[in-house]
Amino acid sequence: MMANTASPVDQDVLIVGAGISGIGMAVHLQMHCPDRSFALVERRAQLGGTWDLFRYPGIRSDSDMHTLGFIFEPWKHEKSIADGPAILEYLNRIVDERHIREHIRFDRKVVGADWDSAAACWTVTMEDGEGRTSTTTARWLYLGAGYYDYDEPFDANFAGxxxxxxxxxxxxxxxxxxxxxxxxxxxxxxxxxxxxxxxxxxxxxxxxxxxxxxxxxxxxPAKDGLANFLRKILPEKLAYKITRYKNVRLQDIAFRRAREKPEKxxxxxxxxxxxxxxxxxxxxxxxxxxxxxxxxxxxxxxxxxxxxxxxxxxxxxxxxxxxxxxxxxxxxxxxxxxxxxxxxATGLKLAVAGKIPVRIDGERVDWHEHFYYKACMFSNVPNFSAVFGYLNASWTLRADIVSEYVCRVLNHMKATNTLVATPVLADPSSLEEENVFDFSSGYIQRSLHIMPKSTASLPWRLSQNYVQDRIDMRTGAIDDGILTFTNAKAKAPAAPTELEAAE
Structure with a gap:
C-alpha cells in the first residue's frame, strides 16, 4: 500500500476498462510498482474493449501488431495485420499468464468518480447489469476507457x-x-x-x-517478412524489439514526409x-x-x-x-x-473520460476547461490519468509510455511520502491554445468542443510525436515544478453556529 495513507482505500490504483489500455497498465504496475494494489473494472462481460465490441466481417487492426502489441509482450503470429480474434487471444493470454484476470470485475459500468481532497482518494460509483450500484475507493484513477462512445455511434441522420x-x-x-x-x-x-x-x-x-x-x-502485406525471418534466427524478444523499432521509425518517417512533401x-x-x-x-x-x-x-x-x-x-x-x-x-x-x-460505416462518436461524471470536491469537471499535461494528466485534476492514443501511429505506443510514466509518478510519491500528484496551472490564460488535432477527420472535428485543451509546447500538450514523447516521458523530471506533490488537505473548520458566536 502507499505510504502515509490519509484514510484506507480499497486499492491503490483503480483502472477503468479492460481493453488494451487497461490491461497494459495492470502489467506495468506489476512490473514497476509491485507494492501497489490495483483492480480493473470493465462494463462488458468480456475483456478486450474495442476488439470484443466490434464483430463485423473481417474486423482487424489498422496498425501493425508489432506496434499495436505491447512493449513487454512479443507478437507471435505470422500475420502482422491481425484479425480481431487473434488480438483477443493475445490479450487473454497476457491476462491469464500474468494472473490479472482475478483483478478484473466484469459487468461494472462506472457512473461516477468523486475526488475528496480531505481523504485524498477517489470514490467510484458503479452499476451492474441489474442496475444495482456499488462503490469502491482508490488513491489513483486510471482511465483506459477508449476514445469513443460505446453506447451510440455517430448518426448521420439520413432522410428516409x-x-x-x-x-x-x-x-x-x-x-x-x-x-x-x-x-x-x-x-x-x-x-x-x-x-x-x-x-x-x-x-x-x-x-x-x-x-x-x-x-x-x-x-x-498482411505478413511482415522481416519480422517472420528474424523470429526464425533470433530470440523472440529481440526479434520483436527490432521489428517494433523498424516499424516505429517507418511510421514516423512516413508521417513527417507527408507533412513536409505532400505532393511527393x-x-x-x-x-x-x-x-x-x-x-x-x-x-x-x-x-x-x-x-x-x-x-x-x-x-x-x-x-x-x-x-x-x-x-x-x-x-x-x-x-x-x-x-x-x-x-x-x-x-x-x-x-x-x-x-x-x-x-x-459513418464513423464513431468521441467521448471524453468514458462519459463518466468526474467531480473534484463536489464540483463537476468540464474537460474542455482543462489542459492536457504530459499527454495523460489534466491541469488541476489530482491523481488522475487517461489514455488517448496517437492519431498517426498505433494506440498502444501511447498506452505503454503513459503506463510507464504513471508508474514513475507513483514511485516518486512513495519516495517522497506524498499522496497527491496534481499538475497545477494557476493561470490558464497564460497558455496559448493550439488545436493539436490537426486532422480533418469528421469524428475529430465534430468533437473539438468537448476535448481537453492543448498548447503548442510541452508539457501542456497532447503531442503526436511518439519518438520524442517516449524520451520525455521516460527521462523528463517527474518533479518539474508543475506536477505538485502534496498530502490530504485538512478540512476547513466548520463555521460557528449563531449560539457559539454569541458566546
Whole structure:
C-alpha cells in the first residue's frame, strides 16, 4: 500500500476498462510498482474493449501488431495485420499468464468518480447489469476507457430511413443473424471500417462502397517478412524489439514526409493504387481533396479491397446521399443505388473520460476547461490519468509510455511520502491554445468542443510525436515544478453556529 495513507482505500490504483489500455497498465504496475494494489473494472462481460465490441466481417487492426502489441509482450503470429480474434487471444493470454484476470470485475459500468481532497482518494460509483450500484475507493484513477462512445455511434441522420424495406446496420452493433449471402449491399463510408467490410463480404451478390469523399490508401502485406525471418534466427524478444523499432521509425518517417512533401507522397500512393487496380483505377474515386495524413492513412493489407473490385465483387461510387427510399439510396446526382442491406460505416462518436461524471470536491469537471499535461494528466485534476492514443501511429505506443510514466509518478510519491500528484496551472490564460488535432477527420472535428485543451509546447500538450514523447516521458523530471506533490488537505473548520458566536 502507499505510504502515509490519509484514510484506507480499497486499492491503490483503480483502472477503468479492460481493453488494451487497461490491461497494459495492470502489467506495468506489476512490473514497476509491485507494492501497489490495483483492480480493473470493465462494463462488458468480456475483456478486450474495442476488439470484443466490434464483430463485423473481417474486423482487424489498422496498425501493425508489432506496434499495436505491447512493449513487454512479443507478437507471435505470422500475420502482422491481425484479425480481431487473434488480438483477443493475445490479450487473454497476457491476462491469464500474468494472473490479472482475478483483478478484473466484469459487468461494472462506472457512473461516477468523486475526488475528496480531505481523504485524498477517489470514490467510484458503479452499476451492474441489474442496475444495482456499488462503490469502491482508490488513491489513483486510471482511465483506459477508449476514445469513443460505446453506447451510440455517430448518426448521420439520413432522410428516409424508415422508408427502406431492407435492413440497416451500423458496424458498431453488428447483428449475429445478418445473412448477406447473394444480397446487394451498400456500405456508406470510406474509412478503415468500410474498407475492411467490403472485401470481407464475399458471399454478397455485390458490395458497393458509397463515399462522399475519397480516402488515401496505403497497401502493405498482411505478413511482415522481416519480422517472420528474424523470429526464425533470433530470440523472440529481440526479434520483436527490432521489428517494433523498424516499424516505429517507418511510421514516423512516413508521417513527417507527408507533412513536409505532400505532393511527393500523393504521387507515391497514387502510383501504388494504379499498379494495384490497373484498368479499374478511377481518379475521381481515389483522389482525396486533402493531403495524406490530414486524415489517418487507411491501410489495405494485401490489397484485398482492390482485389475484390477487380474480381467484380465490389465497386466504389462517389456521391452524396439524397435520401433512403424503399429499394435503396437516392443519390444527389440523380442516380439510384439498389440495396437489400445498407451498412452505415459513418464513423464513431468521441467521448471524453468514458462519459463518466468526474467531480473534484463536489464540483463537476468540464474537460474542455482543462489542459492536457504530459499527454495523460489534466491541469488541476489530482491523481488522475487517461489514455488517448496517437492519431498517426498505433494506440498502444501511447498506452505503454503513459503506463510507464504513471508508474514513475507513483514511485516518486512513495519516495517522497506524498499522496497527491496534481499538475497545477494557476493561470490558464497564460497558455496559448493550439488545436493539436490537426486532422480533418469528421469524428475529430465534430468533437473539438468537448476535448481537453492543448498548447503548442510541452508539457501542456497532447503531442503526436511518439519518438520524442517516449524520451520525455521516460527521462523528463517527474518533479518539474508543475506536477505538485502534496498530502490530504485538512478540512476547513466548520463555521460557528449563531449560539457559539454569541458566546
Amino acid at each position: 430511413r424508415e422508408d427502406f424495406k431492407g435492413r440497416i446496420v451500423h458496424p458498431q452493433f453488428w447483428p449475429k443473424d445478418l445473412d448477406y449471402k447473394d444480397k446487394r449491399v451498400v456500405v456508406i463510408g470510406s474509412g478503415a471500417t468500410a474498407v475492411t467490410i467490403v472485401p470481407s463480404m464475399q458471399e454478397a451478390a455485390h458490395v458497393t462502397m458509397l463515399q462522399r469523399t475519397p480516402t488515401w490508401y496505403f497497401i502493405r 507522397v500523393k504521387e507515391f500512393l497514387t502510383r501504388k493504387l494504379k499498379a494495384s487496380l490497373g484498368d479499374h483505377y478511377d481518379a475521381e474515386a481515389f483522389t482525396p481533396p486533402y493531403n495524406p495524413w490530414e486524415q489517418r492513412l487507411c491501410l489495405v493489407p494485401d490489397a484485398d479491397f482492390f482485389e475484390a473490385m477487380k474480381a467484380g465483387k465490389a465497386s466504389v461510387v462517389t456521391d452524396h446521399v439524397e435520401r433512403f427510399d424503399a429499394t435503396g439510396i437516392q443519390l444527389k446526382s440523380g442516380k439510384h443505388l439498389d440495396a437489400d442491406i445498407i451498412i452505415t
